[in-house]
Amino acid sequence: MIILEDISLRRGAKLLMQGASATLQPGQKIALIGANGAGKSSLFALLMGHLSSDSGDIRGMSSLRVAHMAQELESSDETALNFVLGGDAEVFRLTQEIAKVEAAENYERAAYLYQELETVDGYSAPRRAEQLLLGLGFNQTELNNAVTDFSGGWRVRLNLARALMTPSDVLLLDEPTNHLDLDTMLWLQLWLMRYDGTLVMISHDRDFIDAICERTFSLEQGQLVSYRGGYSDFELQRAERMAQQQAQVARQQREREHIEDFVRRFRAKASKAKQAQSRIKALERMETVAPAHADSPFYFQFPEPGKSSDPLLSIDEMTLGYGEETVLSHVSFSLHPGDRIGLLGKNGAGKSTLLKGLTGVLPAQSGRRVSGAHLRIGYFDQQQLEVLDLEASPLLHLQRLRPNAREQVIFDFLGGFNFKGERAKEVIGPFSGGEKARLALAMVVWQDPNVLILDEPT
Known part of the structure; x- marks a missing residue:
């Protein structure tokens, strides 16, 4: 049992938690939800011992093995299979040591290490690592590719596979469904439902939470409020x-x-x-009963698109790819004012490639792309977070896009995205990932598009 008692935590000037308490039972599957910046990732850091609370206690963690899905993207020359095998640190240590002693022809020591490897179920480890990678959408031919050969989204999957490979009593997953297609999400859902330990998962996917979690912890007004069941x-x-x-x-x-x-x-x-x-x-x-108070929602709306041509954009017999490689061939369609189009497909099928072709970011190998007279594209994808200036404020980001805009107009606009008052003037380096994504979306809306192209906006 893990007990959080009267936890208070401040990050900089912001008070994230004050007197928060909760109990996690062994084997529970728990969703952790809350507004961007409410302290979800900070709570994970507390559970892992990477942060210390300002006051309060966490009991019951010292004897537990904790696995955590890293958010940073590893740069490594290891193969994908060996990177995931490294999640089981003891098995990986033994296999590395066995290789060394066998090279030194110390067979007596090697025999002892092989016995140790059997004790920790090490012989099945390569097969288990392979199954995790295949389940998460990797092809058999990619298992021996270097980690550096994979793009950002696939490296996130490698981090997830490594976390699932790690022997654990507690598994902490931060947005595990990011960059996953529907088939892979279903595979992960089934895997997590079979997991025997305590699962705590940050997610904004209500269907995923409903399918897996028996309890939901909501960070509200600095408190951890416990609810039975999933998100619904x-x-x-x-x-x-x-x-x-x-x-x-x-x-x-x-x-x-x-x-x-x-x-x-x-x-x-x-x-x-x-x-x-x-x-x-x-x-x-008489003790005053506080009025019911929900965390302040934020509202924004897209401006009227103004003058538009019809069609806004047409592509005709377009072929798209990278260098000598062709990803999509002979694609033709048009976008008209008011269209709402969803794009589905497995990872690697070419969805992002098509969107880049529509925006013109990726030149066509052949075929035509015809823009309407009044086309203004707003393009959002997860890679935009990498080009945000961590030393600049939300206010400055928007001023750079439209230098002549009045400051009060920008403040009013940012308030709609929940960057209110002094928050709009703070540098974004300490912001949560969700807050940075919200700023990237605000920058797209600020440019007054009449065509929105969104790659994994949630």
Whole structure:
């Protein structure tokens, strides 16, 4: 059992948690949700011992093996298979040592190490690592490719496979479904449902949470509020709790007004003075029930697209690829005002390639791309986060895009994306990944597009 008791945590000037408490039972599968910047990743860092709380205690973690999916993208010359095998540190250490002693012809030591390897189920490790990679969408021919050969999204999958390979009592996953196609998400869902340890998962995918999690922890107003079930259950229970709290506030307000009216009418009367004094004391003892308060949602809207041509964009017999390699051939279609188009396909099928071809970022190998007279494309993909200036504020990012815009107009716009007041002036380096993604989306909207091309916007 893991117990978090009265945890308070501040990052810089921001108070993330104050007096937060929760209990994690062995084998539970828990979703951790909350607004961007609420402290979800910081809570993971606390559980791993990478951060210390300002006050409070975490009990029950010292004897547990913890596996965590790293968010940073490893640069390594190791093969994909060996990188994932490295998740089981003991097996990897033994295999490396066996190779050394056999090279030195120390066969007595090698025999002892082979016995150790059998004890930790090391003989099955390469097969288990291979199954993880294949389940996460890698081809058999890619297993011996170097980690550096893979793009960012595939390296995220390698990090996930390495975390799943790590023997653990507690598994911490931060947005594990990012960069996964539907088939791979289903495979991961089934794998996690079979996992015997305690799972804590940060995710914004309600269907994924509903399928796996039996409890949801929500970071609200610096507290960890526990709900039974997945995300859909959380929504129902939170609405019910807030309605009950609001009704309690209304009842208390009516009671307070009734007592205050009695005191006002009878305080000066000698026959009622004692009763009035007693009720004054009752008012003083009355604990105020706080009004129900949800974390402030944010709202934004796209500006009217203005003048548009029809079609906005056409491609005709377009072939797209990289260098000598062709990914898509003979693609033809048009985009018209008001179209809403979803693009599905397995990873590696060419979805991002097609979107880059539509934007013109990737020149066609053959065929035509014809832009309408008033085409303005807003293009969002996860790689945009890598070009954000970590030393600049949200305000400065938008000023660079439109230098003549009035500062108050920019503040009002950023407020719609929940960068309010001083937050709009802070450098974005310490922002959470979700907040940076929200800023990247705000920059797209700020450029007043009439065609939106979104690659994994959520």
